[in-house]
Each structure stands twice: as structure tokens, then as C-alpha cells.
Amino acid sequence: MTVLDEFFAGQKLALSKIISHIENDGPQLRELLPILYDKAGRAYKVGLTGPPGAGKSTLVHKLAELYAERNHQVGIIAVDPSSPFTEGALLGDRIRMQNLAAYPNIFIRSMATRGSTGGLAASTGEVAMAMDAFGKETILIETVGVGQVELDIADSCDTTVVVLVPESGDSIQALKAGLMEIADIFVINKADRPGASKMASELSIILDFKKQKTGWEYPVVKTEAVNEIGIDELKDKIAAHREFLSADSRNEYHRxxxxxxxxxxxxxxxxxxxxxxxxxxxxxxxxxxxxxxxxxxxxxxxxxxxxxxxxxxxxxxxx
Ligand SMILES: Nc1nc2c(ncn2[C@@H]2O[C@H](COP(=O)(O)OP(=O)(O)OP(=O)(O)O)[C@@H](O)[C@H]2O)c(=O)[nH]1
Ligand SMILES: [Mg+2]
Incomplete structure (x- = not known):
């Protein structure tokens, strides 16, 4: 049996191997990628981005659990999970990954950014395609949004979630970083800390302008990822955005x-x-x-x- 046979038989190990091929940019890719492309195209891709330590990984994992509990096939791509800003995040990520191992329908993969200019590794799109071809229905892609405009995540995902925290000045920061531009949904995580409501109302004012342009009512969801609060609502908003897109005439332009x-x-x-x-x-x-x-x-x-x-x-x- 070849790796591809194993892949199409649903073996996770084969998916891992295929992803490694993609990451290593092997010579077989020219044949492999069109095969994956043919099978892909059904998965819904959700990007989560935001400042280091905002709680993106925690959110992604809680969301993935929610989907998985409903027998949904979930893929997770964590791009550069060990940002130098949050010491110990890597350890946290490892522990969370172990917890997720209990779910047979969740597949998780970490990737290094490897110096590509945006927050996304060069082959993230192809890795997502492999997961899609494997049968993953929702793919959650986590990437750190530091400073530069994160256009590539918005380009490769269907719904982009920007995760912020109530710390002062963060909404202004988001504006500067171009995160405002790409967000379909805002999350204010760590809502257990002071300032979350104030920030939510500040954001809502700015978002009214955005809504006039696109017709989409940009939600601001307050979450406490560690306490599993607000995750259901986030999941519902993602579903709502998906529905909005499928009914939106501009979607053709985006495609x-x-x-x-x-x-x-x-x-x-x-x-x-x-x-x-x-x-x-x-x-x-x-x-x-x-x-x-x-x-x-x-x-x-x-x-x-x-x-x-x-x-x-x-x-x-x-x-
Ligand atoms: N108080 C509080 N802490 C949280 C919450 N959500 C996550 N955290 C903590 O915030 C820290 C960072 O969480 P991560 O999920 O690793 O954040 P991240 O955005 O993925 O971090 P990087 O990938 O390093 O950018 C961890 O110690 C979490 O336990 C929350 O709702 N409230
Ligand atoms: Mg993380």
C-alpha cells in the first residue's frame, strides 16, 4: 500500500507523512498536489489571529472540542505556536495537544513560519488542502499577528477571527496592525479581566463603519477561553458568517x-x-x-x- 492509499483509507499517519512531504518541498509534490486538489474543496477554513499570548491556542482547542463532540472532522494548523513573547506557551501547547489526542476526529499540526514575510508559513495553504482532501470539514488555522498586515491569512481562510485582549490600547493597536481590516469576527478574550466591555463598545463603534461597506454585522464576542465561556457563541458567529458568505454576491469576486x-x-x-x-x-x-x-x-x-x-x-x- 502506498502512502496515498493509506491517506485515502483515512490513516492519520499517512496524513502526517503527506504534510511532511509538503513542508520539505519534496520532488514528488508536482504529482501529489493536483491529486490532493481534486479531492479538496469542501473544508471550511477559519483563521484565528491576534497578538502574542491573546489566547488563540486556548480558543482553537476549545472550539475544536466543540466541533469534535458533534462528530465533526476537525483539522488544526498552529503556525509558529512558540512566539518568543509568551514564554511557556510551547509547553502549554504541548499539554493541550495531548488533551486533544483523546479525540480521534481532531488532527493537529504545528508549523514554523520559516521566515516567510506574513504570519503564515509558505506552505500553510497546501497543508490545509491536504487536511481538506483527507476529509477534515473545518480547519482552524492559528497564527500570531504581530505588526504587519496579515493579509495572507484573510486570503486563505473563509472566516478570519481576530483575537484581542482587554489590555489598554489594544483596539488602537488592532487598527494599526491592519487587523481591523481583515477581521470578520472579533473576539475579546480574557474577558475575566477588567476593560472587556469598554473595549467591546469601542470596537462596535468602529465596526459600524465597516458594516456599511460590506453588509456584514461584525460581531464582537467576549470569551474566557480558559473557563470555556463564550466558545459556543463564537462557534455560532462563525456559522453565521459562513451563511452570510454563501448568500453574498461579492463572494463570487472573492472566489x-x-x-x-x-x-x-x-x-x-x-x-x-x-x-x-x-x-x-x-x-x-x-x-x-x-x-x-x-x-x-x-x-x-x-x-x-x-x-x-x-x-x-x-x-x-x-x-
Ligand atoms: N485570564 C485568562 N487567561 C487566559 C484566557 N485564555 C487564555 N489564557 C491564558 O493566556 C496564556 C496564553 O494563552 P495561549 O492560548 O497560549 O495564547 P496564544 O495567543 O496562543 O499565544 P501565542 O501562540 O504564543 O501567541 C495562557 O497562560 C492561557 O492559559 C482567559 O480567558 N482568561
Ligand atoms: Mg498559540
């Missing part, structure tokens, strides 16, 4: 945009991989760098040369 993003992503990856492996090898790179520094070559002409080599490779069937 088209998603495919476009996907095409560029694949193109970008394939071109860069070929160039890095076959054209801009270490030696060539060093030669270019020296020539550019010596003023003998400018970067524009260098790129022309790379493209010329690329076209020759294509013409010779080496691409």
Missing part, C-alpha cells in the same frame, strides 16, 4: 480573487525554485554579487540574464 492568488503563488514558487536550484546557484550568485558591487553589472541586466537562461532551460525541456 475569483482566491484562484488568482493561488495561481500566482504556484507560479512564484515554481519559478523561484527553478531559478534558485538551476540558475542562481551559489557560485553564480557570488559572481553576480561581485560584479554588481564592482559596478560591472547592474541588477536589471542581471535579471535579464537570468530570464534568458530560464527561457533556454524551458526551450530545452529542462524546466
Amino acid at each position: 475569483r480573487r482566491k484562484i488568482k492568488t493561488e495561481l500566482f503563488h504556484i507560479l512564484d514558487k515554481r519559478l523561484k525554485a527553478h531559478i534558485a536550484e538551476h540558475i542562481l546557484t551559489e557560485d553564480v550568485f557570488n559572481k553576480y554579487i561581485e560584479q554588481i558591487r564592482a559596478g560591472e553589472l547592474n541588477p536589471y541586466d542581471a535579471v535579464d540574464r537570468i530570464i534568458t537562461t530560464l527561457m533556454r532551460d524551458i526551450a530545452n525541456g529542462r524546466f
Whole structure:
């Protein structure tokens, strides 16, 4: 039996192996990904993002339990769960992962961001696709939102949940970080701490503007993830947003945009991989760098040369 047979027979170990292939960017991917693509397309993807330590992992795990208890197939992708800001988070994540092991219908995978610019690892979309093809119905993707606009999570998920905490200035922070922009649902977690209600009303005022643009009534859900308070409501709001999307005419526009993003992503990856492996090898790179520094070559002409080599490779069937 091949790994793929095992995968389609529903063996979790095979899913793990396939995800490792994806992460390691193995040569078999060119054949593997279209097979997964054919089987995927049914899962609903929910992204949870927010500042370090806001309680994203705790929320994701409680949500996953709720789904799992209703016999739902759940996948969890935790991107970079060990942010340097929250010491001990990794240990917490490990303990939670062990708790989830009790549910046969939950599959969890952690990924490192590996220096890709957004909060999402480069292959997160493909890992989600593997889970989708495996039969996961809801995929929860956790990523830390620090500073930069988290556009990629919004692009690859159906519903984006931004998790904040009542600490002062957080709503302003969210505005700055562009988190306001991408959120479909806001969560104020750690609502056991003072300031949650004040923050909720501040947010609601800003959200009224957003609603006028999109027609979606942006919910602000107060939760206490550790005490399992508000998780049911969050689950209901996710379901409501899903319903809203399916009835929304702009959804067609988003679907088209998603495919476009996907095409560029694949193109970008394939071109860069070929160039890095076959054209801009270490030696060539060093030669270019020296020539550019010596003023003998400018970067524009260098790129022309790379493209010329690329076209020759294509013409010779080496691409
Ligand atoms: N008081 C309080 N603490 C909470 C609540 N939810 C989570 N925590 C605690 O907050 C800390 C961080 O929780 P995590 O779920 O690891 O937060 P995170 O956002 O995933 O953190 P990173 O992935 O490191 O960014 C943990 O010690 C949790 O127990 C809550 O509702 N109230
Ligand atoms: Mg976490």
C-alpha cells in the first residue's frame, strides 16, 4: 500500500507523512498536489489571529472540542505556536495537544513560519488542502499577528477571527496592525479581566463603519477561553458568517480573487525554485554579487540574464 492509499483509507499517519512531504518541498509534490486538489474543496477554513499570548491556542482547542463532540472532522494548523513573547506557551501547547489526542476526529499540526514575510508559513495553504482532501470539514488555522498586515491569512481562510485582549490600547493597536481590516469576527478574550466591555463598545463603534461597506454585522464576542465561556457563541458567529458568505454576491469576486492568488503563488514558487536550484546557484550568485558591487553589472541586466537562461532551460525541456 502506498502512502496515498493509506491517506485515502483515512490513516492519520499517512496524513502526517503527506504534510511532511509538503513542508520539505519534496520532488514528488508536482504529482501529489493536483491529486490532493481534486479531492479538496469542501473544508471550511477559519483563521484565528491576534497578538502574542491573546489566547488563540486556548480558543482553537476549545472550539475544536466543540466541533469534535458533534462528530465533526476537525483539522488544526498552529503556525509558529512558540512566539518568543509568551514564554511557556510551547509547553502549554504541548499539554493541550495531548488533551486533544483523546479525540480521534481532531488532527493537529504545528508549523514554523520559516521566515516567510506574513504570519503564515509558505506552505500553510497546501497543508490545509491536504487536511481538506483527507476529509477534515473545518480547519482552524492559528497564527500570531504581530505588526504587519496579515493579509495572507484573510486570503486563505473563509472566516478570519481576530483575537484581542482587554489590555489598554489594544483596539488602537488592532487598527494599526491592519487587523481591523481583515477581521470578520472579533473576539475579546480574557474577558475575566477588567476593560472587556469598554473595549467591546469601542470596537462596535468602529465596526459600524465597516458594516456599511460590506453588509456584514461584525460581531464582537467576549470569551474566557480558559473557563470555556463564550466558545459556543463564537462557534455560532462563525456559522453565521459562513451563511452570510454563501448568500453574498461579492463572494463570487472573492472566489475569483482566491484562484488568482493561488495561481500566482504556484507560479512564484515554481519559478523561484527553478531559478534558485538551476540558475542562481551559489557560485553564480557570488559572481553576480561581485560584479554588481564592482559596478560591472547592474541588477536589471542581471535579471535579464537570468530570464534568458530560464527561457533556454524551458526551450530545452529542462524546466
Ligand atoms: N485570564 C485568562 N487567561 C487566559 C484566557 N485564555 C487564555 N489564557 C491564558 O493566556 C496564556 C496564553 O494563552 P495561549 O492560548 O497560549 O495564547 P496564544 O495567543 O496562543 O499565544 P501565542 O501562540 O504564543 O501567541 C495562557 O497562560 C492561557 O492559559 C482567559 O480567558 N482568561
Ligand atoms: Mg498559540
